Amino acid sequence: MEYNRITLAVITKLQAIVGEKYVWTDEEKRIPYGRDEGTFTVPLLPDVVVLPETAEELAAVVALANEAVIPVIPRGTGTGLEGGALVDGRGGILVSTERMNRILEINEEAMYMVVEAGVITETIQKEAGKRGLLYAGDPCSGDSCCIGGNGATNAGGNRAVKYGTTRDQIYALEVVTPTGKIAQLGKRLHKMTAGYPLEKIVVGSEGTLGIITQLTIKLVPLPKATAHVLAVFPSAEQALSLVTALPKAGITPTCLEFMDYDVIEVVGAWLDEKQNCPKGGAYMIIQLDSQSDDGLDDDCVAIDDICHTLGAVEVFMADAEKVWKARKAFTEASAADCPVAAMEDFVVPPDKLLPFMTELKSVGEATGVLFRGVSHAGDGNIHLDLLRKGFTDEADECRRIAAFEDKACEAAYRLGGAISGEHGIGQARKALFEKYTDPVELELMKALKRAWDPKGILNPGKIFD
């Protein structure tokens, strides 16, 4: 696709739409919008940052860009990791939803909330909580990410095993289309067979099919009871067998997190807390919630049984704060121990986690790349930090990291998995995504994108070219 660059005439029109105050061309003001939380080293600067206040303003901006054939890059709070909310070198108009941050309706009786895209996820969680309700979406960056971005990336997080990802929390969307129209997609219904459920594909489309401006999200009653169980296993293999054993026993934890011995050691050193794990062993953190105290007790008894049967050396009700402090310390502890060259987000069917981890070990050995990782084991999602260690120079690092990623990706897809569980493809992963996706499926995706966005102006160069 060929794009035009921003002209003064376009800037003037943008100012007319959103007001002069909200069209930023100063480099200083654009710099923060040239980064996300990924491992990009050089800021990718948009030509202009625009901050609309309403869907109508945003639609007018997109219509203008469509007419002028200029890329539009939608951005929430920039907590992504794969460059999905950054320009890709071809410049363009970065549209931030940060001013669209109102909660429009909270219906306690019918348990839903209508929010603008820029509302911080934690704000939603807290407002729901005050009313005895739960918004079940819970990405790790909840205190800084926004709900529109959660929708655009189909964010996962800490309750996905039981409650699903962001797609599962959404009833309906207001979306600005690539041609600058406002569409109402989805309805607050429990079932419907009336045309194509387009809201389901806009969610997770990383801003390539539409810009989410408003969301109607599901709420559920706050669980009456919660429990955190820590099971210590003598080996990773034994720990991972829990991943299929729990669902098979009819137990659905809110999350099931795996930490191997290496990670436990690094985290222990970072927190200066002795960890109680035999050498070569592993932790499994099992979080549960329920509307029934009795039901939860039944589950905990069953879990204790199952873990011991699978060889656990210790199973105990853990202090929630302590156990999550350890789990969440991983990113910082790992980076403090050794700089991180790349972060991975593979996902495989949960029963394939163990064979996938075995393959990863071989891939690491074959490519000479050191890594460590934690996994949202309950949903088969592994986050790896590839360590900046043992490379001769930058070119060597690039080459060997690329080789690792390619081989690991091949293994993930061969086992029925994918390159990303929750971070998305953005611009950083698209080559591997295109290489390993079913070619017929990929062509259907591209045909859809072309049909909705014939000039390719909406977030170009993301997911695929």
Add this chain to the structure above:
Amino acid sequence: MEYNRITLAVITKLQAIVGEKYVWTDEEKRIPYGRDEGTFTVPLLPDVVVLPETAEELAAVVALANEAVIPVIPRGTGTGLEGGALVDGRGGILVSTERMNRILEINEEAMYMVVEAGVITETIQKEAGKRGLLYAGDPCSGDSCCIGGNGATNAGGNRAVKYGTTRDQIYALEVVTPTGKIAQLGKRLHKMTAGYPLEKIVVGSEGTLGIITQLTIKLVPLPKATAHVLAVFPSAEQALSLVTALPKAGITPTCLEFMDYDVIEVVGAWLDEKQNCPKGGAYMIIQLDSQSDDGLDDDCVAIDDICHTLGAVEVFMADAEKVWKARKAFTEASAADCPVAAMEDFVVPPDKLLPFMTELKSVGEATGVLFRGVSHAGDGNIHLDLLRKGFTDEADECRRIAAFEDKACEAAYRLGGAISGEHGIGQARKALFEKYTDPVELELMKALKRAWDPKGILNPGKIFD
């Protein structure tokens, strides 16, 4: 769209693909494929019926039809109600999946099944059950419908309140595209953000975006405990208040069925069983399942409390067989009492059921159309039988039924609902669907259809023109 008619040359090519034995042109053999279970009075005969055995054969048939610009109409077992699996007067090749009826894999450990499109839904349920597992999809026509058709229509049914519709039971699909390619859509994953989840829009697309040939479906452990509660209320209003009260209390029944006084009387007469309902009252059937006996007991105690607080005159643990016999007798009992002119399938947000029912009453009075209905109240889905009673002639019936449907549809959409909860649009509902759907949303749907099926050969005239 302009289509070509079948020629002898096309027939010869079809015979070469699937074998002479499986290409039917005799009128006698085609007649059963000219009907579904809806209220169409004249059979809609396809030019030819083709019965492929594999996805490859089916893909070759579609590729041929695409080249020759001839409509292809996919069909499962023909249990639809809206003409979705019938030709629409422009002829074409009807492709039946009935020979694609093998169960390819049952994985008890990872709890999934891989099946061909033509497998009868009940067969899947039974095979799962033998292994202590549940396939949660449960359309009322389960003993005769097939899983591919369930996918094509996103079938709902008797467990949708807790387990969702067919879309929620599906991990992955093999699909023949409108140009005759075979696509693998979706994966057996609990989370993924890697491109657009196309399987979610093929499900429910009524064969307009692709023909489902294989499905990887979720299984869950069979519930350890079930309960059926019958609550008798003095008024429909009180009964319907249960629809929001139960979820608010954190109780998710597998289904929640509403029967009003008129329906109870008709069913009672048909079954010759005295019904225990005060005049003007209503039944609410609450079905529950759980992995925990204690959890289920807690729920039943809470339900008893809630129902009495809402004014129930009687709440008791019901005989499952007896209560379902009454509920399922509705269709037959209603038809025996008075011929049915049309069947409706409106859906609204559950908290809007009561206002919608009030509006329906006004619509009935304004148009002079008598009706009765039962509702899957838990998911806001109302099935109405419009009665063939009180019309002066056929033209009067047509006019007044059309007026009723239009006004009822307007009310459903105004309340945030839709024309179909689970029956689909087919060819019978498309005018109203097009009239009341958000025009921007509708145009996005049509753009997607055109992009994937430029010649419009796959199930033309279904959902929209």
